[in-house]
Amino acid sequence: MDAFFAAVExxxxxxxxxxxxxxxxxxxxxxxxxxxxxxxxxxxxxxxPSVRARQLCPDAVFVDGHYSRYSEVSSQLHRILQTATxxxxxxxxxxxxxxxxxxxxxxxxxxxxxxxxxxxxxAELSLGCSIGVGRSKxxxxxxxxxxxxxxxxxxxxxxxxxxxVPKGEEGAFLRPLGVEALWGVGPATAGxxxxxxxxxxxxxxxxxxxxLVRKIGRAQGxxxxxxxxxxxxxxxxxxxxxxxxxxxxxxxxxxxDAVQLHRHVTRMAESVAVHLRQxxxxxxxxxxxxxxxxxxxxxxxxxxxxxxxxxxxIGAVAHELLGTMDVASGxxxxxxxxxALEREQGARQLSFELGGVDPTRRQExxxxxxxxxxxxxxxxxxxxxxxxxxxxxxxxxxxxxxGPPAPTG
DNA sequence: TCTGGGGTCCTATTCCTA
DNA sequence: TCTGTAGGAATAGGACCC
Numbered sequence: 001m002d003a004f005f006a007a008v009e010x011x012x013x014x015x016x017x018x019x020x021x022x023x024x025x026x027x028x029x030x031x032x033x034x035x036x037x038x039x040x041x042x043x044x045x046x047x048x049p050s051v052r053a054r055q056l057c058p059d060a061v062f063v064d065g066h067y068s069r070y071s072e073v074s075s076q077l078h079r080i081l082q083t084a085t086x087x088x089x090x091x092x093x094x095x096x097x098x099x100x101x102x103x104x105x106x107x108x109x110x111x112x113x114x115x116x117x118x119x120x121x122x123a124e125l126s127l128g129c130s131i132g133v134g135r136s137k138x139x140x141x142x143x144x145x146x147x148x149x150x151x152x153x154x155x156x157x158x159x160x161x162x163x164x165v166p167k168g169e170e171g172a173f174l175r176p177l178g179v180e181a182l183w184g185v186g187p188a189t190a191g192x193x194x195x196x197x198x199x200x201x202x203x204x205x206x207x208x209x210x211x212l213v214r215k216i217g218r219a220q221g222x223x224x225x226x227x228x229x230x231x232x233x234x235x236x237x238x239x240x241x242x243x244x245x246x247x248x249x250x251x252x253x254x255x256x257d258a259v260q261l262h263r264h265v266t267r268m269a270e271s272v273a274v275h276l277r278q279x280x281x282x283x284x285x286x287x288x289x290x291x292x293x294x295x296x297x298x299x300x301x302x303x304x305x306x307x308x309x310x311x312x313x314i315g316a317v318a319h320e321l322l323g324t325m326d327v328a329s330g331x332x333x334x335x336x337x338x339x340a341l342e343r344e345q346g347a348r349q350l351s352f353e354l355g356g357v358d359p360t361r362r363q364e365x366x367x368x369x370x371x372x373x374x375x376x377x378x379x380x381x382x383x384x385x386x387x388x389x390x391x392x393x394x395x396x397x398x399x400x401x402x403g404p405p406a407p408t409g
Numbered sequence: 410t411c412t413g414g415g416g417t418c419c420t421a422t423t424c425c426t427a
Numbered sequence: 428t429c430t431g432t433a434g435g436a437a438t439a440g441g442a443c444c445c
Contacts, residue, residue: 004445033445034445046445047445091444091445092444092445093445094445095445183443183444184442184443184444185443186442186443186444187442187443188441188442188443189442189443220442285437285438287438287439297439297440297441298439298440299438299439299440300438300439301437301438301439302437302438303436303437303438
């Protein structure tokens with residue numbers, strides 16, 4: 001999808017049409033989650049600190065993200081894509097890979113399917129999208145990028161919408177691209193490749209694999225060498241199971257008060273637990289993540305013998321972990337996540353092992369709490385330790401525009 | 410410029426066990 | 428019983444993606 005979050009905001013507020021709109025990052029510590037092409041013409045980009053975005057485009061309209069709304073539109077998009085093939089692999093909310101091999105006889109050539117999908121998305125969602133067609137996910141992904149509009153100081157040039165890379169022309173398509181175009185090459189890897197004098201995919205293709213492996217490691221080196229040759233055997237996999245579920249927040253101001261941090265841990269553990277239970281999941285490994293004022297990251301994790309899915313159980317481990325970490329110098333970001341996931345049927349209450357509250361009673365309470373929150377919002381009910389001066393603490397949306405809004409009623 | 414939040418994957422190190 | 432070693436799991440951190 002083209003500028004997805006921003007496009008949805010413009011769709012929901014016609015007063016924003018034609019304006020530079022920036023989603024997210026309204027606080028001092030925020031970054032741009034998405035922006036319209038009008039904002040991109042000023043040099044604003046996703047992931048850019050909002051302070052910088054404001055400098056580049058002082059007249060931009062900053063709006064908070066509405067994640068649940070994007071999720072809703074994403075579901076509608078998914079339904080449209082499903083009309084072309086059941087083999088749809090979502091990548092985030094606004095992208096997906098489709099394997100249309102089995103649909104050719106019924107729906108025509110891939111390029112025909114692409115144009116039809118584009119028309120349907122435009123007609124039913126009033127949103128723009130760009131589609132790349134190729135024989136692998138890598139080529140399709142890069143082709144879709146080439147299909148997108150381009151915004152620069154000179155203005156906004158509409159993209160072709162659909163770009164097809166025919167069989168046999170993958171090499172010619174890839175060679176002139178910068179190495180950064182390849183999946184898995186970010187600033188760090190790009191820097192190492194530049195050290196080798198390699199800046200384009202064409203140059204990368206001539207580099208011996210052993211040289212690449214020495215520079216960036218076995219797995220990534222071999223993978224990158226294959227990608228540069230246009231070899232990407234990764235299939236389209238619908239319904240990839242989640243491997244971890246987490247929640248993290250950057251605070252408006254650094255926190256060095258341990259009591260306050262533990263209160264946040266309780267709330268985040270509860271939030272992760274709700275997400276797990278909504279997806280019938282439970283996990284064995286609990287991880288706590290801290291980011292200090294100097295951006296140094298620290299993680300501590302612990303693996304349990306049984307999978308857990310309640311805020312109390314996740315929180316118990318997270319509190320233990322936080323207790324081993326130094327917070328006196330001030331914490332910028334705090335996160336709690338759960339991995340080593342399994343389906344919830346296999347999960348038991350940790351308190352059952354440790355000898356706590358009757359697990360049946362606890363399950364009843366947990367179910368009831370979920371029901372109350374579903375109806376009245378997250379702030380409606382919580383544990384005593386989550387209570388701050390102004391009631392049960394839920395994230396301030398000015399600081400964390402990502403979660404769905406917490407109703408106050 | 411000065412860096413969010415939700416994730417995945419990879420690598421190196423440490424610890425435990427055979 | 429002690430030591431060395433190899434392999435696997437756990438742990439911690441880094442890079443990357445949308």
